[in-house]
Amino acid sequence: MAYLSQYQYYDNNGGSPQEANWGSYQYVSLTDIVNNFLLMYSGNHSLINNEERYKVLFHAKRAIQELNYDAFKEVKVLELSVVDSLRFVLPHDYVNWVRISMYKDGLLRPLTENIQTLSSNAYLQDQQGNILFDQNGNILQPQYSDIDFDRIRKTKKSIYLNSGNQFDNQYGWNYDGMWYFDYRIGDAFGLNTETANFNPTFNIDKKAGVINFDSSMAGELCILEYISDGMEGGDNSLITVNKLFEQYVYAAIKYEILNAKFGVQEYIIARARKDRRALLSNAKIRISNIHPGRLLMNLRGMDKIIK
Amino acid sequence: MINEVRNAVLSILNKNNYGYISPSDFNLYAKNAQMEIYEEYYSSYNKTINAENQRGSGTDYADIESPLAETLESFLVTNSLTKSTDNKFFVPSLVTTGDESYYLLKLLCYPIMLTSGIQSGTEVTNNLVCTTGNFTTYGIISGDIVVNTTTKATSTVVSVTSNTQILLSSNIFPTGAPTNNGFAIFKASSLTEADKVSMGKITMLNSSNLTAPSNEYPSYVYQGSVLELYPSTISTQGQVQAVYFRFPKVPKWTYISLVDGSPSFDQSQTDYQDFELPTEDEYKLVTKILEYCGMSIRESEVTQFGMAQQQHEQPTFSMQQ
Numbered sequence: 001m002a003y004l005s006q007y008q009y010y011d012n013n014g015g016s017p018q019e020a021n022w023g024s025y026q027y028v029s030l031t032d033i034v035n036n037f038l039l040m041y042s043g044n045h046s047l048i049n050n051e052e053r054y055k056v057l058f059h060a061k062r063a064i065q066e067l068n069y070d071a072f073k074e075v076k077v078l079e080l081s082v083v084d085s086l087r088f089v090l091p092h093d094y095v096n097w098v099r100i101s102m103y104k105d106g107l108l109r110p111l112t113e114n115i116q117t118l119s120s121n122a123y124l125q126d127q128q129g130n131i132l133f134d135q136n137g138n139i140l141q142p143q144y145s146d147i148d149f150d151r152i153r154k155t156k157k158s159i160y161l162n163s164g165n166q167f168d169n170q171y172g173w174n175y176d177g178m179w180y181f182d183y184r185i186g187d188a189f190g191l192n193t194e195t196a197n198f199n200p201t202f203n204i205d206k207k208a209g210v211i212n213f214d215s216s217m218a219g220e221l222c223i224l225e226y227i228s229d230g231m232e233g234g235d236n237s238l239i240t241v242n243k244l245f246e247q248y249v250y251a252a253i254k255y256e257i258l259n260a261k262f263g264v265q266e267y268i269i270a271r272a273r274k275d276r277r278a279l280l281s282n283a284k285i286r287i288s289n290i291h292p293g294r295l296l297m298n299l300r301g302m303d304k305i306i307k
Numbered sequence: 308m309i310n311e312v313r314n315a316v317l318s319i320l321n322k323n324n325y326g327y328i329s330p331s332d333f334n335l336y337a338k339n340a341q342m343e344i345y346e347e348y349y350s351s352y353n354k355t356i357n358a359e360n361q362r363g364s365g366t367d368y369a370d371i372e373s374p375l376a377e378t379l380e381s382f383l384v385t386n387s388l389t390k391s392t393d394n395k396f397f398v399p400s401l402v403t404t405g406d407e408s409y410y411l412l413k414l415l416c417y418p419i420m421l422t423s424g425i426q427s428g429t430e431v432t433n434n435l436v437c438t439t440g441n442f443t444t445y446g447i448i449s450g451d452i453v454v455n456t457t458t459k460a461t462s463t464v465v466s467v468t469s470n471t472q473i474l475l476s477s478n479i480f481p482t483g484a485p486t487n488n489g490f491a492i493f494k495a496s497s498l499t500e501a502d503k504v505s506m507g508k509i510t511m512l513n514s515s516n517l518t519a520p521s522n523e524y525p526s527y528v529y530q531g532s533v534l535e536l537y538p539s540t541i542s543t544q545g546q547v548q549a550v551y552f553r554f555p556k557v558p559k560w561t562y563i564s565l566v567d568g569s570p571s572f573d574q575s576q577t578d579y580q581d582f583e584l585p586t587e588d589e590y591k592l593v594t595k596i597l598e599y600c601g602m603s604i605r606e607s608e609v610t611q612f613g614m615a616q617q618q619h620e621q622p623t624f625s626m627q628q
Binding site: 030031034044045052053054057058061062231234236237 | 356359360500502503504512515516517518521522523524526
């Protein structure tokens with residue numbers, strides 16, 4: 001891809017959207033990656049020869065996907081409100097979550113993943129417990145299981161210390177400046193810190209493609225931070241790689257092709273593998289941005305006296 | 308060169324009173340001899356590459372690959388392919404491109420079509436006029452490709468004059484009253500190479516989630532006399548160009564008959580065609596034609612002479628490796 005003029009970069013040549021090219025210099029496109037690889041690493045006098053372009057494209061995309069899973073640290077953020085169904089449909093390009101938060105009163109509150117289940121399928125049964133089928137032999141299912149229904153009706157209790165907790169709003173007594181309650185949270189064995197969280201909780205149903213929340217999340221705003229695979233919905237023209245990883249992607253393609261090719265000597269494959277690994281390490285160090293300014297901010301906390 | 312070759316052949320044949328070959332026989336042998344040598348270029352080129360990889364070739368005057376590559380490249384042509392149906396285009400042939408393809412080097416596509424329509428309004432020289440056009444809104448810029456889909460002629464955009472008129476680099480639409488020729492305009496910067504895929508792989512490739520043919524990475528399969536392009540949206544005349552090695556033209560030694568009946572060389576005739584091989588291969592042509600002549604006049608000595616000359620003068624790469 002040709003270099004952009006400054007006018008093109010800042011104002012998209014007067015076109016819309018104005019911000020189309022902002023920050024684009026950090027990235028190299030998939031088209032350039034494939035083109036450069038075929039030009040520089042493939043040919044009559046190269047280790048790689050007579051390989052179809054679609055193989056190069058495949059390995060380039062796979063390398064980019066792998067980088068997106070962890071090394072890039074490119075986290076996408078989506079805000080949606082959670083309605084009475086207490087579900088948040090996962091984004092179309094969702095692969096894994098990083099953090100789920102509730103945005104309320106100007107504060108971002110990180111939510112805890114519920115260690116218990118919040119949702120279930122159910123089969124219809126008769127009074128003898130026999131499963132009921134339709135005329136095609138398929139099991140009959142209700143729209144909601146009881147656990148789902150209770151959660152949506154806000155009658156399901158939570159083991160977490162939020163508004164769904166069975167002891168929420170219970171009375172207590174103050175005696176000699178100390179509070180006493182009828183229930184035994186943290187009484188004999190101390191507080192269970194795993195569930196000691198006031199905020200709503202969630203479970204992710206990966207196959208169903210939804211996040212299920214407990215009832216205290218109804219009507220609240222949810223902020224989902226997640227990672228994708230960088231495939232941009234299949235639009236090849238939008239797929240890019242951070243330049244810090246460019247050399248790694250070439251090395252990854254080279255290794256994958258040599259590794260899958262018949263008759264390539266093991267020492268050549270081993271060299272390609274080492275090359276790939278070293279370049280990945282270098283790129284990860286570079287993108288982690290460890291520099292004195294950041295370290296200084298952390299080290300300033302060293303002298304703080306913990307009371 | 309063809310007359311020199313013929314003279315040499317006749318001279319060798321006559322030297323020992325082996326006989327005479329007619330112009331029509333000579334032309335037949337010339338065609339075959341040229342084709343044999345032409346095909347040898349490809350296998351020789353492959354051998355030079357292998358020799359290079361084994362440090363068997365150097366640079367400068369020791370470079371054995373470049374002269375061969377230059378000879379091959381003299382047969383390299385680029386032509387727009389004629390559409391057959393849907394996403395199918397005819398392979399280069401005498402009918403569609405004026406020459407036949409020996410080896411298809413690559414296929415170039417303009418996958419992005421900016422607009423298309425029917426030419427209308429009074430046509431001005433070097434212009435495309437379409438009274439219902441809206442040319443300023445399609446992002447057409449200088450250099451984009453304009454195709455007359457009726458005549459298959461191609462030109463490039465110089466500038467967009469107005470919503471209904473584009474100035475072109477050449478005249479591809481008949482001037483004057485509208486002839487209702489079709490046109491299509493392709494984005495020049497979208498030019499990309501289509502990947503050749505075997506018929507055995509194309510079904511899987513089309514259903515692949517990561518590598519299915521796309522505007523950025525199109526593919527094609529060779530099927531009989533047509534090339535089938537993917538994605539199937541590549542289906543407009545002018546959208547596909549082939550870069551290929553064409554067959555050498557059939558040589559023809561033309562003549563006028565003199566009064567005594569012996570033919571005299573005449574290169575002014577319309578069907579005259581010289582050899583297309585480089586001058587350094589003249590001796591190969593002579594020896595190969597001699598081989599054929601020896602077979603024809605049943606003189607094994609002539610055939611053996613031709614073969615011996617070839618072995619003597621023609622370096623073989625198998626000896627070098």
